[in-house]
Amino acid sequence: MQNDPHDIDPALLRSWMVKYICGVLGLDIATFSTSDRFDVYGLDSVEAVIMAGVMEEEFQVIVDPHQFFDTPNVDAFVAAFTARDAE
Amino acid sequence: MDGQFDSIVHVVSRHASRKSAHDAIIFLARGETETERVSYGALEARIARHAGRLARFAGQAVVIATPPGGDFASVFLGALRAGAVAVPVPLPDTEKNRSRFASVLGDARPAAVVTAQDWVARVAAVAGSATILTPGDLDGPASALPAVDPAQPAFVQYTSGSTRTPRGIVVTHGNLMANQRMIRTAFGTGPGIVGVNWLPHFHDMGLIGTVLHPLYLGGTAVLMPPSAFIQKPARWLRAIERYRADTAGGPCFGFELCTRTISDEQARSLDLSSLKVAFCGAEPIRAQALDAFAERFAPARFSPSAFLPCYGLAEATLIVSAAEPGRGIRRKRLPALGSGAARDHVSCGRPVEGGALALRHSNGGAGEICVGGPHLAAGHWDGTRRTAVPFADIFAESGTIYLPTGDIGALVDGELYVVDRLGDFLILYGAKIHAADVEATARDEAAEIRAACAFAADDGAREQLVVLCEVDRRALAAAAALAPRLARRIAEAHGVVPQVHFAAHGALPRTSSGKIQRAAGRTKFLSGELGLHKVETTAANPVSHAE
Structure with a gap:
């Protein structure tokens, strides 16, 4: 039942993350920067890990929460997560 | 053996x-x-x-x-x-x-x-x-x-x-x-x-x-x-x-x-x-x-x-x-x-x-x-x-x-109630004020306030009661409007008009178990590391919020 991360459309994942983060933190989607570090706009590590859980449900994939610490912004995460050479 | x-x-x-x-x-x-x-x-x-x-x-x-x-x-x-x-x-x-x-x-x-x-x-x-x-x-x-x-x-x-x-x-x-x-x-x-x-x-x-x-x-x-x-x-x-x-x-x-x-x-x-x-x-x-x-x-x-x-x-x-x-x-x-x-x-x-x-x-x-x-x-x-x-x-x-x-506790019928952390009395205008009390008043007054940190700070002229309030980032822009009400309520409850500042939730220093560290918060505030700045000031109750 699990999908492969590299089958996910990066644009879809990016827009889902932006919507999720803006919803949780009350940020304006129009001015949200996907290249800012998560902690710059207040997404702390606990909230990032919760997001990983919701993302698993949404996309039917396995998300290692540590990936958010290794690639701590939306652009970098999406690129690494959906990369062809990803595990 | x-x-x-x-x-x-x-x-x-x-x-x-x-x-x-x-x-x-x-x-x-x-x-x-x-x-x-x-x-x-x-x-x-x-x-x-x-x-x-x-x-x-x-x-x-x-x-x-x-x-x-x-x-x-x-x-x-x-x-x-x-x-x-x-x-x-x-x-x-x-x-x-x-x-x-x-x-x-x-x-x-x-x-x-x-x-x-x-x-x-x-x-x-x-x-x-x-x-x-x-x-x-x-x-x-x-x-x-x-x-x-x-x-x-x-x-x-x-x-x-x-x-x-x-x-x-x-x-x-x-x-x-x-x-x-x-x-x-x-x-x-x-x-x-x-x-x-x-x-x-x-x-x-x-x-x-x-x-x-x-x-x-x-x-x-x-x-x-x-x-x-x-x-x-x-x-x-x-x-x-x-x-x-x-x-x-x-x-x-x-x-x-x-x-x-x-x-x-x-x-x-x-x-x-x-x-x-x-x-x-x-x-x-x-x-x-x-x-x-x-x-x-x-x-x-x-x-x-x-x-x-x-x-x-x-x-x-x-x-x-x-x-x-x-x-x-x-x-x-x-x-x-x-x-x-x-x-x-x-x-x-x-x-x-x-x-x-x-x-x-x-x-x-x-x-x-x-x-x-x-x-x-x-x-x-x-x-x-x-x-x-x-x-x-x-x-x-x-x-x-x-x-x-x-930690401060009370023993009632032999049982321990933990009520506060120490190091946090303020003596202002000769009156002893407990930081935990001021923080509780702030939180009780406005549901938007997720955490608060109160301490005394000398602004060069006199000791002031400073209250740093954490609110959700989405509430930050509107938080300044809360300041006069909070200042009034704290003054009513504790007899001192405070300086109220706002920061995004998570900005205050905490221990590994999540307790607000008042002394560290005070140090950061005084050194300007919290990134607070004043947007509005009145003689009675200066307020600020974070960018």
């Missing part, structure tokens, strides 16, 4: 000889599927082999930076069996943990660091001259059980102190065994214990309460990483159901996270009826949070009488006081420390059997909680001399050595 001290490694070894096939540790790497199951027989064999390899580090610090699971338990106990001083630390996986890791290594001065294969390169970058080993390297000839002196350091807990000045607390073999007995008596646990927990394995509550306590009793520790729980809190509750756990718990925040993320419908599909002890400690206990959990999980047959609030700290190994098992939460409205209205507090029960607890400067009311007894740790680790240096502020009274904890 008769009269020989029975250390934790002796106890585990005895369980292995009596019930070799019994499950000691079950690990769920992602909180769902079982990834590891270790019997007492297998655990004992691994401990003995690790101890054989670690014997050359006897008397020296051995840092253990491994992910949670069976390897951590066997390496930790192997180090103890080898006579080394184990120093469990989090993996250097985030920026914060990397700087923490480096500063702990600098203070502990370990002879060796044990880490998982995947982490060797990253650990080597900061490990200095310490030998780096993986659990796979520790497969030596089995070592015999040693004679252990109860005064000998067993491990060092780096759970207090800032990153800049880490302080390792030395827990002796005697401390550990005394506190294990205390937990057993206080929680009413026994050899049939099945604990299902997610707490960090390098932190006092996770290590002593959830990894070692079931092993001490000969029961089963079912463990998952904290991230697996936080990612999907339902995993914890499903594992409780699956393994028919009788003991599980954590800080209040864990129960809150379950209530926040698990729907009524999901709750109805769970069965939590096996849970007899739902311990709650390590941070202030909010009765409303536990009430909400009990209400949500009543259809899952969770019994609120299972709640067992407790109080403890690493300096006392772990546990200091605990509510009676099977009673649930008892709350009491206690007068505020200084000005301000009475508030409800949750009882943390009676001091554990064999422990001593006293209140200092209490004048019959609340006072600083001071702890003594066989679980009082030996002191701070001196990495250079490889020994414990007694805590600087211990004092003797009636033949007992006590350590002041910095």
Whole structure:
């Protein structure tokens, strides 16, 4: 039942993350920067890990929460997560 | 041998000889599927082999930076069996943990660091001259059980102190065994214990309460990483159901996270009826949070009488006081420390059997909680001399050595209520004001305020009461409008017009257990590091908010 991360459309994942983060933190989607570090706009590590859980449900994939610490912004995460050479 | 001290490694070894096939540790790497199951027989064999390899580090610090699971338990106990001083630390996986890791290594001065294969390169970058080993390297000839002196350091807990000045607390073999007995008596646990927990394995509550306590009793520790729980809190509750756990718990925040993320419908599909002890400690206990959990999980047959609030700290190994098992939460409205209205507090029960607890400067009311007894740790680790240096502020009274904890408590009918942290009186205009009271007034006045930090600051002309309020980022822009109301209310309640500032939730410095650090908050504020700036000022109540 699990999908492969590299089958996910990066644009879809990016827009889902932006919507999720803006919803949780009350940020304006129009001015949200996907290249800012998560902690710059207040997404702390606990909230990032919760997001990983919701993302698993949404996309039917396995998300290692540590990936958010290794690639701590939306652009970098999406690129690494959906990369062809990803595990 | 008769009269020989029975250390934790002796106890585990005895369980292995009596019930070799019994499950000691079950690990769920992602909180769902079982990834590891270790019997007492297998655990004992691994401990003995690790101890054989670690014997050359006897008397020296051995840092253990491994992910949670069976390897951590066997390496930790192997180090103890080898006579080394184990120093469990989090993996250097985030920026914060990397700087923490480096500063702990600098203070502990370990002879060796044990880490998982995947982490060797990253650990080597900061490990200095310490030998780096993986659990796979520790497969030596089995070592015999040693004679252990109860005064000998067993491990060092780096759970207090800032990153800049880490302080390792030395827990002796005697401390550990005394506190294990205390937990057993206080929680009413026994050899049939099945604990299902997610707490960090390098932190006092996770290590002593959830990894070692079931092993001490000969029961089963079912463990998952904290991230697996936080990612999907339902995993914890499903594992409780699956393994028919009788003991599980954590800080209040864990129960809150379950209530926040698990729907009524999901709750109805769970069965939590096996849970007899739902311990709650390590941070202030909010009765409303536990009430909400009990209400949500009543259809899952969770019994609120299972709640067992407790109080403890690493300096006392772990546990200091605990509510009676099977009673649930008892709350009491206690007068505020200084000005301000009475508030409800949750009882943390009676001091554990064999422990001593006293209140200092209490004048019959609340006072600083001071702890003594066989679980009082030996002191701070001196990495250079490889020994414990007694805590600087211990004092003797009636033949007992006590350590002041910095927490303020009240004893009502023999039960402890923790009401505040110390260091936080303000003397303004000749009046004594308790920071906790001002903070409570701020939070009560506006639901938007998630946390507050009050202190006195000298603006060059006079001492002022400063109140830093955390609000959700989305509420930040509108928060300035709250300031006049807050200032008015605080002035009404405490007689001083404050300066009110706003910052995004999470901006204030906290301890590792989530308590706001007032002194650090004050320092950051005064040095301008919080990034606050004034947007609006009136003579009576200047206010500001963060960008």
